Amino acid sequence: MSSASVGRGAEPATFVPQPDGGYSRPVLVEGHHRIKDITTLVAGVIEKPTPRWWLPALSVSAFVMSILVTMIVYLISTGVGVWGVNQPVSWGFAIVNFVFWIGIGHAGTLISAILFIFRQKWRTSINRAAEAMTLFAVICAGIFPGVHVGRFWAVWFMAPLPNANAIWPNFRSALLWDVFAVSTYFTVSVIFWYVGLIPDLATMRDRSTGWARKLYGFFALGWRGSGKLWKNYEAAYVLLACLSTPLVLSVHTVVSFDFATSVIPGWHTTIFPPYFVAGAIFGGFAMVCTLLVPTRSLFPELKDLITVNHLENMAKIMLATGMMVGYAYAMEAFIAWYGANSYERYTFYNRSFGPYWWAYWIMWACNVISPQFFWFKRFRRNPWFIWWITIFINIGMWFERFVIVLTLHRDFLPSSWGEYWPTWVDGLSLFGSFGLFFFLYLLFIKYVPVIAIAEVKSIMPEADPHHHGHGHGHGYESHADPGHDSSEPRREGHA
Amino acid sequence: MSAQQLKTTFGAIARFETTAELISAVEKVRAAGYTRYDAYTPFPIHGLDHAKGDKRSILPGFVLVGGMTGTATAVLLCGLTSAVDYPIIVAGKPYFSIEAFVPIMFELTILFAAFTALFGMLILNRLPQFYHPVFNNPTFHTRAADDGYFLVVEASDPLFDPTATLDFLAELGGRDLDLVEE
Numbered sequence: 257m258s259s260a261s262v263g264r265g266a267e268p269a270t271f272v273p274q275p276d277g278g279y280s281r282p283v284l285v286e287g288h289h290r291i292k293d294i295t296t297l298v299a300g301v302i303e304k305p306t307p308r309w310w311l312p313a314l315s316v317s318a319f320v321m322s323i324l325v326t327m328i329v330y331l332i333s334t335g336v337g338v339w340g341v342n343q344p345v346s347w348g349f350a351i352v353n354f355v356f357w358i359g360i361g362h363a364g365t366l367i368s369a370i371l372f373i374f375r376q377k378w379r380t381s382i383n384r385a386a387e388a389m390t391l392f393a394v395i396c397a398g399i400f401p402g403v404h405v406g407r408f409w410a411v412w413f414m415a416p417l418p419n420a421n422a423i424w425p426n427f428r429s430a431l432l433w434d435v436f437a438v439s440t441y442f443t444v445s446v447i448f449w450y451v452g453l454i455p456d457l458a459t460m461r462d463r464s465t466g467w468a469r470k471l472y473g474f475f476a477l478g479w480r481g482s483g484k485l486w487k488n489y490e491a492a493y494v495l496l497a498c499l500s501t502p503l504v505l506s507v508h509t510v511v512s513f514d515f516a517t518s519v520i521p522g523w524h525t526t527i528f529p530p531y532f533v534a535g536a537i538f539g540g541f542a543m544v545c546t547l548l549v550p551t552r553s554l555f556p557e558l559k560d561l562i563t564v565n566h567l568e569n570m571a572k573i574m575l576a577t578g579m580m581v582g583y584a585y586a587m588e589a590f591i592a593w594y595g596a597n598s599y600e601r602y603t604f605y606n607r608s609f610g611p612y613w614w615a616y617w618i619m620w621a622c623n624v625i626s627p628q629f630f631w632f633k634r635f636r637r638n639p640w641f642i643w644w645i646t647i648f649i650n651i652g653m654w655f656e657r658f659v660i661v662l663t664l665h666r667d668f669l670p671s672s673w674g675e676y677w678p679t680w681v682d683g684l685s686l687f688g689s690f691g692l693f694f695f696l697y698l699l700f701i702k703y704v705p706v707i708a709i710a711e712v713k714s715i716m717p718e719a720d721p722h723h724h725g726h727g728h729g730h731g732y733e734s735h736a737d738p739g740h741d742s743s744e745p746r747r748e749g750h751a
Numbered sequence: 752m753s754a755q756q757l758k759t760t761f762g763a764i765a766r767f768e769t770t771a772e773l774i775s776a777v778e779k780v781r782a783a784g785y786t787r788y789d790a791y792t793p794f795p796i797h798g799l800d801h802a803k804g805d806k807r808s809i810l811p812g813f814v815l816v817g818g819m820t821g822t823a824t825a826v827l828l829c830g831l832t833s834a835v836d837y838p839i840i841v842a843g844k845p846y847f848s849i850e851a852f853v854p855i856m857f858e859l860t861i862l863f864a865a866f867t868a869l870f871g872m873l874i875l876n877r878l879p880q881f882y883h884p885v886f887n888n889p890t891f892h893t894r895a896a897d898d899g900y901f902l903v904v905e906a907s908d909p910l911f912d913p914t915a916t917l918d919f920l921a922e923l924g925g926r927d928l929d930l931v932e933e
Contacts, residue, residue: 291793291898416828424832428841428851436858444865451869455794459896477879480886481895483803485876486795491808492872496865499814503861510854713898714794721770721798 284378284715287560291713297557298456298707299463306702307554314698320691327685328399332408338681345664345676350404353686355511355532355657357397357693358438362504362533363540364390365445368452369500372493378569380711381561384456385551386544387449388704392696393543394442396689401434430513437510444503448496454479454489455710508532515660522603522663525591531584538577538623539653541570542646547697549643551706561707564637571636574649578627581656585620599668611675612662615655622652759933761884762788762905763916764891765925770796773900776923777802780904783919787908791885791901810871817867818860825852825859890927903931 289297331338341348364386371379405411414435416425425432458479461472479485512532515523545567552562592604607616626648629635636642666673700706713719767773770792777790781804790799826849833839834846844851873879885891891901902925904916917928 295793295897416832423837423839426841427829427833427855428844428848433854433858436855440858440862444861447865447869451872455896459793462892462896473881477873478881478883479878479896480883481791481793482789483792483799483805484789485878486792487800487805488808488810488872488875490795491810492868495811495814495868499818499861499865499868502857506854506857506861513854710794714796719770719794719796721774721796 284381284563284565285561285712286563289560289716291716291718294561294712294716295459295463295709297561298705298709298712299460300557301555301701301706302460302703303463309554310698310702314695317691317695317698320688321695322688322691323684324399324688324692327681327688328403330681331403331685336404336406338679340676340678340682342674342676344667344672344674345662347661347664348676349678349682349686350400351514352654352657352661353689354397354400354404355660356539356654357393357400357689358441358511359508359532359536359539359653359657360393360543361390361397361441361445361540362508362536363544364388364393365441365448365500365504366537366540367544368448369497369504372497373501377715378566380708380715381563382544382548382566382570382707383711384449384452384704384708385548385701385706387445387452388700389544389547389697390445390540391442391449392693392700393540394438394445395696396693398438398442399689399692400685401438430510430517433510434514437507441503441507444496444500448500450475451489451492451496452708452711453704455481456705456708459709460705505533508536520663520667521597521599522588522592522607523660525588527584527587527591531581531588534577534580534584535623535653535656538574538581538627539649541574541577542649542653545570545574545642545646546650549639549646551701552639555701555706558707561712564639567639567642568633568636571630571642571645574646575627575630578623578630578649582620582624585624603663603666606666607659607663610666612659612665615659615662619652619655619659622648623656626652760906760913761887761931761933762903762908762911763913763920764885764888764901764903764927764929764931765917765920765923766890766894766927767900767902767923767925770900772924773902774798774802776902776920776925779923780902780919783910785904785908785910787905787911789903789905791891791895791899791903793896793898793900796900808875810868810875813871814864814867817871818864821859821861821863822856824863825856828859829855884931884933887932888929890929891931 285294339348339350341350364383367379367386368383368390372383402408402411405414413419414425414432425435454476457472457476458481461469461476464472509529509532512528516525516528518524548562549567552558589604592600595601607613626645629641629645635645662676665676765776767776773790773792774796777788777799780788781802790796790803792799829852830847830849833848833852838846840846885895885901885903890899893899895901902920904911904920906913910916913930917930921928
């Protein structure tokens with residue numbers, strides 16, 4: 257057995273050479289774990305005494321969240337004048353924050369749905385937490401357009417409901433498409449997450465007592481893991497993955513339509529949908545790492561499941577999507593010049609050297625320059641280095657949306673030019689939304705299995721009925737030390 | 752366990768150590784002519800449906816219909832509100848401008864299909880079902896959602912005989928043999 261395949265922090269050994277000259281499958285779970293250990297490890301996060309940092313952390317995020325609530329109450333009771341928005345920049349922080357948060361959600365769905373369809377088995381250790389992050393990010397996102405309507409009590413006008421004026425929403429408007437896209441995205445993400453949770457809730461039900469048992473049992477719906485149940489369950493799961501895949505790509509596409517279907521220079525471009533989707537995945541993976549690096553440090557027992565290999569994979573995705581985003585920035589600027597439209601040209605000149613030049617260059621530095629470190633394996637495999645880079649990416653992606661929205665400040669007529677500066681209410685609302693996000697995430701890691709237990713078990717070598725294979729002709733496998741079976745790499749079939 | 756017949760027996764249960772043993776046991780139980788049995792596993796096991804001779808799930812058909820219902824709903828929703836109930840010209844486009852309705856059609860297709868996948872799965876699986884006899888078995892209760900691979904041959908099977916079936920399961924390598932009370 258190759259010692260390089262086990263042990264955390266060891267040299268990666270993504271593919272382990274075998275005596276017969278072939279290569280094993282990548283090691284997905286490190287350490288000498290058996291199936292039972294996975295249950296104990298993941299359920300242990302919930303069952304062990306609450307760590308000392310948890311309640312203080314929850315209190316701080318609850319306090320920050322209460323700032324958001326206060327700002328919303330102040331906004332609704334006073335009016336949108338408390339924000340910095342005015343003509344010509346009628347879209348301010350609210351839209352910036354909305355696009356920022358909704359984009360973050362995309363990584364969760366990419367991990368849970370797209371990587372599932374592509375049989376990327378490493379996703380199983382991180383998909384639960386990433387999907388939870390999606391839900392919380394979409395909740396944060398949904399708040400901003402909700403309160404940004406001004407007359408909050410008329411927010412139901414966005415829904416196609418009969419009303420006293422006998423009029424209907426304008427289904428030709430990108431803003432209404434967005435209402436449908438985001439609400440569908442949230443609903444389907446909840447369904448997908450919940451379906452994935454059912455077997456794990458059954459595991460928690462069988463391990464807990466008292467009211468916890470009743471609660472987990474209620475949501476586990478009496479799951480008993482029979483073959484008949486798994487058959488329909490797996491069909492439902494793969495169908496939801498196939499439905500979520502185009503959905504996640506569509507959400508940020510529709511968000512980009514909010515901008516691209518207008519005639520504003522700098523917005524009216526066809527590159528927006530793919531550029532937004534790439535940026536969303538980029539920013540989302542950054543936030544996944546921002547959450548998972550501390551999570552696995554605070555629960556060190558999870559390090560065998562959320563391995564450095566996972567972080568490295570995510571760093572590679574960030575590098576790739578960061579370059580796509582960089583390409584989009586460059587192509588936007590090139591087309592502005594090559595298209596020879598003076599308004600478009602001026603927009604890009606103004607972005608680079610106008611009053612908000614610093615935002616544009618922060619965007620470039622954080623989103624395009626900072627991920628370049630991930631070309632080097634040393635950086636890709638250093639969790640806290642990745643974490644710091646993801647902080648820069650989070651900042652950069654927020655500034656990307658700031659740059660896009662602030663395009664409004666100088667359009668066609670110089671007489672209607674103006675500037676936008678956020679007020680303290682804008683700033684505290686953004687700050688407060690992070691409180692909400694972390695509050696929900698902290699509750700999640702305390703009460704919900706943070707790793708998809710059943711899914712991780714299913715990718716372990718022990719789960720494979722052919723693992724103890726009889727007569728498969730792999731001497732390596734049949735002569736292995738039985739005590740170390742579970743850590744053995746899966747073999748690449750070459751028969 | 753003495754194989755005395757309990758008042759109402761749901762079936763005979765056996766636990767297997769590995770997934771390979773379970774699959775092989777399922778194949779042999781099937782070969783022996785049993786028809787009413789099921790395997791219970793903490794995670795889906797590749798090849799189990801094949802060993803049981805199960806057909807594919809019919810859920811995809813439901814989801815297709817659900818998705819198409821969503822598309823139709825969107826066409827009707829957008830068309831009836833924009834072209835019939837309150838026709839109004841927006842941006843010089845026709846009342847029934849289907850291109851502009853495509854995003855709504857797409858979203859409602861996905862939304863309806865996802866709900867169909869969830870509720871279709873629950874209905875086909877008869878969930879929620881909070882009581883099931885297998886939970887009466889103490890080993891099942893502690894290990895079924897952890898690391899136990901169980902096989903239950905139900906008493907309603909014509910070939911079922913409390914003693915013979917348990918002996919057969921023991922022969923196949925089953926452990927923690929027991930009869931499950933209703």
